[in-house]
Amino acid sequence: MRGDLHIHSYYSDGLYSPAEVIKRAAEAGCEVVSLTDHDTFDGVDEANEAAKSLGIKNVTGAEISSYAGTKVHILAYGFSRTDSRFNSFIKEQKKRRRERAEKILAKLSDYGMPVPPSELGSCVSREISRPHIALAMVRLGYEKDFMSAMKKWLLRGAPTYVPASGIEPEVAIQEIRSAGGLSVLAHPVRIELDSYEKTALIKRLAAAGLNGIEAVYKRSSRASVKWFRELARSLGLFVTAGADFHAERNEIIARPQNNPVVLL
Ligand code: AMP
Ligand code: MN
Ligand code: MN
Ligand code: MN
Numbered sequence: 001m002r003g004d005l006h007i008h009s010y011y012s013d014g015l016y017s018p019a020e021v022i023k024r025a026a027e028a029g030c031e032v033v034s035l036t037d038h039d040t041f042d043g044v045d046e047a048n049e050a051a052k053s054l055g056i057k058n059v060t061g062a063e064i065s066s067y068a069g070t071k072v073h074i075l076a077y078g079f080s081r082t083d084s085r086f087n088s089f090i091k092e093q094k095k096r097r098r099e100r101a102e103k104i105l106a107k108l109s110d111y112g113m114p115v116p117p118s119e120l121g122s123c124v125s126r127e128i129s130r131p132h133i134a135l136a137m138v139r140l141g142y143e144k145d146f147m148s149a150m151k152k153w154l155l156r157g158a159p160t161y162v163p164a165s166g167i168e169p170e171v172a173i174q175e176i177r178s179a180g181g182l183s184v185l186a187h188p189v190r191i192e193l194d195s196y197e198k199t200a201l202i203k204r205l206a207a208a209g210l211n212g213i214e215a216v217y218k219r220s221s222r223a224s225v226k227w228f229r230e231l232a233r234s235l236g237l238f239v240t241a242g243a244d245f246h247a248e249r250n251e252i253i254a255r256p257q258n259n260p261v262v263l264l
Helices: 018-027 044-054 084-110 130-139 146-154 169-178 195-207 222-235
Strands: 003-007 032-035 061-067 071-077 182-185 212-217 238-242
Touching (some): 003 061, 003 071, 003 238, 018 032, 018 044, 032 044, 061 084, 071 169, 169 182, 195 222, 212 222
Parallel strands (some): 003 032, 182 212, 212 238
Antiparallel strands (some): 061 071
């Protein structure tokens, strides 16, 4: 069975609507998909409807940001969207995301590049990621293109970089579990740790109730897929596959405004 359990829409930092990305996944032969926007499940109804009309299955999903000395993303699947504790948790996650964005904007302002919050639009559900800021910087003429804005100002090592922080991955796993969901370590290949530290982290998360690892990730080498598959097997975890699709090019979230983002 073909599937893609890691897809973004314009409910976070993807370019397309849930209906559009799911149609693309179906055209690419997927029978099962999961819309996994960053720290939100606001697009899930639309994703379910689109999947149903195409005769495929959308698994309820989200990608939860966490931090263990480095950025760690946990994919959440099959959780209850009406669970009140999980809803409060997601609300807090959204708040932390906005607080980080505010810090970045304050730093950019100090560097003479003010970005008014009204420029961060095109994010339907107000979940702001660094790409939204990068695109605003291009529109305001501070940088020539998306990747220059990301590299020079927003990624690690840049003067106005604000490190990720947030909850421990164990907390994310616990919250997902308490809402009846399964948790999967997103893109382990991208975690910025050496292989010894990465193995230790994955063991720690497995002990905390992690259910799976996204061993098959876009552009991963065969060797890395094998490495993560074997580690998963040894820890009793399942493996998943995801493309982490945002858009074809880097110019993500460049589409016309939907709702303006309001930073609070
Ligand atoms: P944030 O959630 O605010 O930390 O923003 C992270 C998002 O930025 C990721 O989900 C990617 O969509 C994008 N991103 C991170 N690193 C890069 C990179 N090196 N090049 C392009 N996009 C990136
Ligand atoms: Mn993203
Ligand atoms: Mn991620
Ligand atoms: Mn992702």
